[in-house]
Amino acid sequence: MLETTIYSKYFDSQLYLSNKLGSGSHSQVFLGIHPRVEPKVQVAVKFMELNTQNNLFLKEMFETLRELIDCNQDGLCAVYECALVSKSGKSWITHYTLNDDLRDIPIVQLSQKQYLVIFEEHCRYGSISNYIKYLQGHQMLPITAIEFFLKTLQILQRLHTQNIVHGGISISNILIKDLDTLTVKLSDLSLSSIKHNIVKLDSISISLQQKRLKMSSTLSIINFSPQQTLKSDVNQLKEVFKFLLTNKKENGEPPFPPEIQKIFDELENAGDLMELKSAKNLLELI
Numbered sequence: 001m002l003e004t005t006i007y008s009k010y011f012d013s014q015l016y017l018s019n020k021l022g023s024g025s026h027s028q029v030f031l032g033i034h035p036r037v038e039p040k041v042q043v044a045v046k047f048m049e050l051n052t053q054n055n056l057f058l059k060e061m062f063e064t065l066r067e068l069i070d071c072n073q074d075g076l077c078a079v080y081e082c083a084l085v086s087k088s089g090k091s092w093i094t095h096y097t098l099n100d101d102l103r104d105i106p107i108v109q110l111s112q113k114q115y116l117v118i119f120e121e122h123c124r125y126g127s128i129s130n131y132i133k134y135l136q137g138h139q140m141l142p143i144t145a146i147e148f149f150l151k152t153l154q155i156l157q158r159l160h161t162q163n164i165v166h167g168g169i170s171i172s173n174i175l176i177k178d179l180d181t182l183t184v185k186l187s188d189l190s191l192s193s194i195k196h197n198i199v200k201l202d203s204i205s206i207s208l209q210q211k212r213l214k215m216s217s218t219l220s221i222i223n224f225s226p227q228q229t230l231k232s233d234v235n236q237l238k239e240v241f242k243f244l245l246t247n248k249k250e251n252g253e254p255p256f257p258p259e260i261q262k263i264f265d266e267l268e269n270a271g272d273l274m275e276l277k278s279a280k281n282l283l284e285l286i
């Protein structure tokens, strides 16, 4: 159980954590106030428990997160700061933050539990999975599902033209920033594989390397198939959309209206999201 406040020399006052916003398989997310931003703004503070004792991995993870912050874009949930912390008795110790020079990473005493703490933009309506819970069993309106789908597709289109791949599109990674305009932001860019690595240490170097390629603008590097990876984002989004329309994960799909079926058919063969003409047409209708 996490304490409700955390103190560290880097966040030179107390960081107050109030409501719990949600939890994932490896994380707990709280509403917090970023102590270094004036005027005070609310942020989401994500604590991920790290089971690894591998310092090299931690260092690489921070490098990846730094790239993530550098590539902050419209449509992505902004990441403000990250820290590696652990608890000693009643106090929290910050081992390093993103601003530290990674060459000087200390050898962390690994007897205690460590957490990766990520401060990110707060999306007040939470994830689409939250919204589904809020609907209490009622089916999401098709028009709402279509808007969520198309807005996410637009964000992916932008990312993909810059050779950035999300890699873990799911109903819990699409956050609702504004419910009136149905504005969404993608979170956990690249975190899905970090989370995976926390569990499975063997694949660390491979997938961190792949992630770095994803972030890189020079994709001519060997051993990486952008087409394939971009397509996996598209397939994941397609599954999310089907789920929103039908409440079923797979199989037993009811017939979709022809415009939607057309998008699915196009998605099936899509290499480049910018080519999705029927999605664009549908977007203009909304």
Ligand SMILES: Nc1ncnc2c1ncn2[C@@H]1O[C@H](COP(=O)(O)OP(=O)(O)OP(=O)(O)O)[C@@H](O)[C@H]1O
Pocket: 021, 022, 023, 024, 025, 026, 027, 028, 029, 044, 046, 077, 120, 121, 122, 123, 124, 125, 126, 127, 129, 130, 172, 173, 175, 187, 188, 195
């Ligand atoms: N930036 C944010 N603003 C508002 N709510 C958030 C934010 N980030 C996460 N949440 C809430 O916290 C929940 C848990 O998010 P988290 O990213 O830790 O795990 P997850 O992606 O849902 O699950 P998993 O780790 O199993 O993939 C989300 O479903 C969402 O409701």
